[in-house]
Amino acid sequence: MINPVYTNTLTTVAFDADDTLWHNERFFQDTQAQFTELLADYADPEHLADRLLAAERRNIGQYGYGIKGFVLSMIETAIDVTDQRVPASVIARLMEAGREMLAHPIELLPHAQETVEAVAATHRVLLITKGDLLDQERKLAQSGLGDLFDGVEIVSEKSAESYAAIFARHGEGPERGLMVGNSMRSDVVPMILAGGWGVYVPHGLAWEIEHADPPVDAPRYRALDDLGGLAWLVAQIG
Template sequence: MTQRPLTTIGFDADDTLWQNERFYRLTELQFTDLLIDHADSDHISARLLEAEKRNLRHYGFGIKGFTLSMIETAIEITEGEVPATVIAQILDIGRDLLAHPVETLPHVRQTLEALSGNYLLVLITKGDLFDQERKLAQSGLGDLFDAIEIVSDKNASTYRRIFSKVGDGPERAMMIGNSLKSDIVPALAAGSYGVFVPHELTWSFEHVEEPTEAPRFRKIGHLGELYRVIEALS
């Protein structure tokens, strides 16, 4: 009997299934407004990005690390003279970010429902455990997945481990996501298919060149086009 070329499909969460970066951008605007008397907004944003990149190895991805990076940036921008009231406001906007509503993106539920039962579906997301669990619960999508994996980072070994544990190995798996750096390139390196679904807002840290020469790379405009890609593999 001929083996099915695809048995397992992984989905990223933030900005693939639901809105996320939009809320970070709004929070960043609030943050720059707090410090606008000390520097222009572009400079503040650039310093914040530097702090975020520097702190990833300490705090990982997610809102808590972002909040700590905002505090660190405020201290740097004001040369250690940031008022306690501003620190308190930064903590407030960080907490607000942890409570933002979950807005699923177009075609998400229909696509997952169409695939569920025919393929093993696994949610593979990185970031703060509490925040990711909250968003998944509020999305109402949890029952459509066969497995949930919240990881500290995404690389080729991550996908090999997950697709071997949940499915039939990375060669018979596909990863769907909006981040080339986290979702697509490492999945391709693991031997899986990688389907890039661009989002209008993507954190600059996640930008890399599209691996257009990779034979297992695909790109779609939205999740409603995914089933067509999967059918073409049969």
């Protein structure tokens, strides 16, 4: 990795991980489809999805983000919708589904590798992600991108305050930083509130909890079709 002289206004670029650099949400949706099938005798799909989402919202504060919290929320929902009569075989299958998710190979999204390499050639680059520590470390190690990052932050929540602290610790503050990710709620809006650039790169699948209105009137908000345009945008910002 080179050690560039930071003379541009923008000195530090941070990437989200899940569904920005590699696939993630589709594995949750595949597992939720299995969950729906397993509980088909107890609840219709729409009702079950609503109950699971409500459990996930309740449990984020205790379990955090990631696969383990998702599995615990599925088990809680299964117990709830069956009036505590859920078969042990269903619980066992949900736990096995969680283990399969934790062992799933990493699949990089289009343009991920070349984009991180290109930006790392001119700017300080960070990875800022949330979720289970061990799982995020596993995914980063398998991705082959780890050596490109000047810093890695795995946080419990993404907020304006956490971005301000991270960009102050690894750079010259959020005012000279840019955060790119697929979540409007976690990657874009709080970074803009912290005073930095927020770049939205949509992913075909999105968790409902991560939805937020785009800050279209914010001068430091940008949206790209995919990561392939990021290096150009970084160069344009200067």
